Amino acid sequence: MNEVRIKVIDRREFLVTSGAAIAALTALTSGALARETKDPTKLLQEITGGAAPTEGKVKLEMPEIAENGATVPVKVSVDSPMTDKDYCESVTLIATKNPSVYVCAFKFTPDSGKAWVSTRIRMAQTQEVWAVAKMSDGKFYIGKTTVKVTIGGCGG
């Protein structure tokens, strides 16, 4: 009960420990941080190790219209019992048309109680946002939503 279930690991270590498919990708990208990518599909593949995530289980709540892209509220929840045997390990937010598509990731433990987080993100333009959940059984789920970002006017 006292074991620490999560630790901060760097991207390289993560890639190395995430299986052969990723190892191949690591070679391709020479270990560069996937975070820097502008390609959401590539980032998604790096996260899942090439596996296609299943749609569902992930609920992504964002306003349909964001008055300003600088501060857009987001709530993510993943349907998971959050027990020691079956829990959501992490959720990653991807803004598909941001200059840097990786926004943030949250790592959970069964002690989190729920795989739920509420934060605020920057959005450069109208786009689709993805939330990718990794479960303790190694499966991946994805939730998507589109946010319209209003630009122009008398911003002042």
Next chain:
Amino acid sequence: MFRKRYRMGGIALSALGTLVMAGVFTLGAGGASACEECKGKYEVDGKKSGYLYSTPATQAIQDDDFTNPGFLWVERGRQLWAKKEGEANKSCKDCHGEPEKLRGVFPTYPKFDPKTKKLINIEQRINRCRTEQMKAKAWKWESDELLSMTTLVGYVSRGMPVNVKVDGPAKPFFEKGKAFYFQRRGQLDMACKHCHIDFPGQYIRADLLSEGRAGGAFPLYRLKWQKLGSLHRRFRGCNKQVRAKPYKAGSDEYVNLELYVKWRSNGLPVEVPAVRR
């Protein structure tokens, strides 16, 4: 070009009672999204706070004192309140006690100052305390310190109606502020009133225009600025948008304008720190 379209639009508006403007102003749904309860709070005598021109997502950030980032400045204000400074080695607390003692002060500023024979606003009043009572340096306009203290002083009057006096010795300054509000300026040749009296509730490009009754809201956390800012910063922004040369924050012109804008907000509640897009 803009001017021409604008004027044409004005004619169309008066003639048809509908908006047929070349995409400059379009009809919006001002305040339609707010809950009934909020409407009562933020609409007084037909005057609507900018809160009612915000989307539910933005309103929600303001509604919860914890999600509202403006409170980071309120807390910083509390720290500064107790900090002894200047040659007199005094803090705000030494004279005033708890900040809550100043409840009721914020809604009455700007007011006529017999000493300088012109208006003084709340930021200037805070700085006067610093230079005269504390013998400390005045804080710079838009500095984190001045914003924090102004926000704290505003916050302790939250919920009270804005209540500025525009008669007596303040009258000539009120008239100057009013004249500013109606004076066309900049390359776009627009006055404050063209947006905020003539077209609130309608869109100017992507932005929904409010009634500009900002008296109870500033200093506020603006999503665009990603920080808290003063009413004079907003004035400067508006002036720049019509491509006019903005005045300095804290200038007589803007303090007079502030009195007029606050008078337009008389009766609306102090919301400091409000949250807007």
Next chain:
Amino acid sequence: MAKARVKVPKKAKKGEIITIKTLIKHKMQRATKDKKTGKPIPRNIIHTFEAKFNGKPFLIGEWDTGVSANPYCAFTHRVNESGEYEFVWKDDAGQTYTAKAKIEVA
């Protein structure tokens, strides 16, 4: 200097899942250039957020430039015992900010 605000309930029942809210004043500066001088402004964002209970991390945030300035983060925790929370924010400038809060299990 307290730059952070945290909201944790003072009391909870054993096994209860509580909501924790956190807010910190930070520019979340992206790497850019000064508009006037053209001088580069280095990236300075909070890249890691950690929530611990009695010394044990239960939530970690790995943030990038897409997180808004003055980051707000709310999350949950299942409380099984009384104890102390510690919240840690780390930025690119090497600064670490911490906030603590206690909870009592009745």
